[in-house]
Amino acid sequence: MHELLPSAGLFSGSQILQWIAGESRPGGGKDLPLTDAVTGSKRGDLRASSPGDVDSAVTSAAQAFPRWRHTPASERAAALREAAATVRAHTGELGRILSRDTGRLLGQATDSAAVAADLLDEAAVTGVLEAGRSLAGNPLAVDAVRREPRGPVAVLTPWNDPYPAAAGLLAAALVTGNTVVHKPSERSPAAGWALASLIAARLPAGVLNVLAGDGEVGAALVADPRVAVVAHIGSTATGRDIARVVGGRGGRVLLENGGKDPIVVDSGVDPRWAAEQIAIGAFTNTGQLCTSVERVYLHRDVAEAVTAELVRIAEAMVTGDPGASGTDLGPLVDERQLAVVARHVDEAVAAGATCLTGGRRLDRPGCFYPPTVLTGCRPDLAVMREETFGPVAAIMTVPDFDEALKAADDTDYGLAATVLTPSTAHALRAAAEIDAGTVKVNAVFGGAPGGSADPRRGSGHGPGFGPALLGEFTALKAVHIEAAP
Known part of the structure; x- marks a missing residue:
């Protein structure tokens, strides 16, 4: 007291x-x-x-x-x-x-x-x-x-x-x-x-x-x-x-x-910039933020290029490359949280997802888990449904923007969402159609003071x-x- x-x-x-x-x-x-x-x-x-x-x-x-x-x-x-x-x-x-x-x-x-x-x-x-x-x-x-x-x-x-x-x-x-x-x-x-x-x-x-x-x-x-x-x-x-x-x-x-925030990457975006935004959203504070990016939906036109850039950033974070998009690697808070992250990743791989980088605890003292990039994820996997709260970018490739919006809203949560798009029409649709307390367009973090939002x-x-x-x-x-x- x-x-x-x-x-x-x-x-x-x-x-x-x-x-x-x-x-x-x-x-x-x-x-x-x-x-x-x-x-x-x-x-x-x-x-x-x-x-x-x-x-x-x-x-x-x-x-x-x-x-x-x-x-x-x-x-x-x-x-x-x-x-x-x-x-x-x-x-x-x-x-x-x-x-x-x-x-x-x-x-x-x-x-x-x-x-x-x-x-x-x-x-x-x-x-x-x-x-x-x-x-x-x-x-x-x-x-x-x-x-x-x-x-x-x-x-x-x-x-x-x-x-x-x-x-x-x-x-x-x-x-x-x-x-x-x-x-x-x-x-x-x-x-x-x-x-x-x-x-x-x-x-x-x-x-x-x-x-x-x-x-x-x-x-x-x-x-x-x-x-x-x-x-x-x-x-x-x-x-x-x-x-x-x-x-x-x-x-x-x-x-x-809890949150299970999505990021949608539309056709026509710069792959390097998109990968940097995903990395900031998914890996900052080792993915331990309420509004961390936990689900990634890539338009098929840019999926391969964005994924390659994201893997490069994730691997640079582990090696300590200072150019890794301004992100650094810290530990998870404790063994309990590390176990949740490891279970989600292991179950996804066992179900057919591909781990392109990371996916295993780092061999150093403390609760360090590397930035991890998963592709081929299915919407029914725990890593796409439950709160992971760790440095994991779980990726699904989608055929078009319509499917991306539907997938982003297919969740039990509704805290925040991000959309990266060069299209004003798509930006306005995202703001109107995504059922989340906060919708951010072309910036994974940010916002002016004085706003308010109701989570869903x-x-x-x-x-x-x-x-x-x-x-x-x-x-x-x-x-x-x-x-x-």
Whole structure:
């Protein structure tokens, strides 16, 4: 909880780990082993929060809520701006902590911390722009719709990109007047606690409370009837379990869950550029991003040339060629994730797919799996249906753009999709016809601030970012006022 967090001064990953390992805080639940993703060795134990810790955290948030909800929006926004400045001043250390936690490349991890600071600043601006609206009723009365905070919010975030995931949800909940209990993933515990400590230090006591632990801790938090909203980023299976529990007690749920994002490569594109886009989408952060490219549909006119370029890039990443499209090779987060990736690849090859490069764990310490290119994939394979979350480009060749769009939409998910095409007509069709929260044309990553998107199907529901997210943490109240006679 906030009063138990370390100070917001300079700190190291080892200091944060000592804190959440129970060496500097009272109480605590079971111990969970922590593994170094780079070396594969055990680096300690995480002391999970106990049921009593969960109850105390929710109590703290509930007690702080009345005062925080009535704090002027401008003051709440100012606190977030201060938090953003603090996070920005510590991006280097935050990057090192995240790299140690998950094996993410240091440059990417540091950039991720900077994005978190940007999201805090963005919410500080958008959070004071709309508190409701007036209505055209009786001119001798006042009619308005107010937006009011909902109460204590539970924020559960993943390990793969924990800084932006947490910052976006925390900022939206806090700037609209809610208090928060935050449980970062047990697979990136030091990173989660480090970011939360910097933000909490700029807030009144009890406004932001942090728990450590696995699914048991999350389940206890989700089940607490005092929690008005649960915002979860993580697996689809966990999201559906959360929805059942929270829906059963009348709470509100926001879910950004699994993805199986496609990329469609149309006829007429430059093969080298297309291969670079696929590599960035499929191999960045070792394929461990919610919007990583996991399915590749190549028009038959360009399939051979694009595939050859993609294999060249993948092999250059393993050998350390600095010209490999700006991508580098890091480890998977742990043995559990490596096993999923290896199973998907092995099953695809056994079913007739061809592995052109990669496909076997690298002979080095840690959870390293090479960028892998599979061709001849069928739509029924696990590598085309289930979330792989690893550096695998699974390719199907399609006869035309119509078939490509149909194949891209043949999924249980709907988080994002990318289309590479020189045709304006095809770009407009993709935007209109692909049933996904985000559709990107001619750029696998990117987008302006201020947007919002709802994931589809198994990828969740409710906007995961932007101004619309603020509305999810508020409740509408109609107010009618007349003068007394």
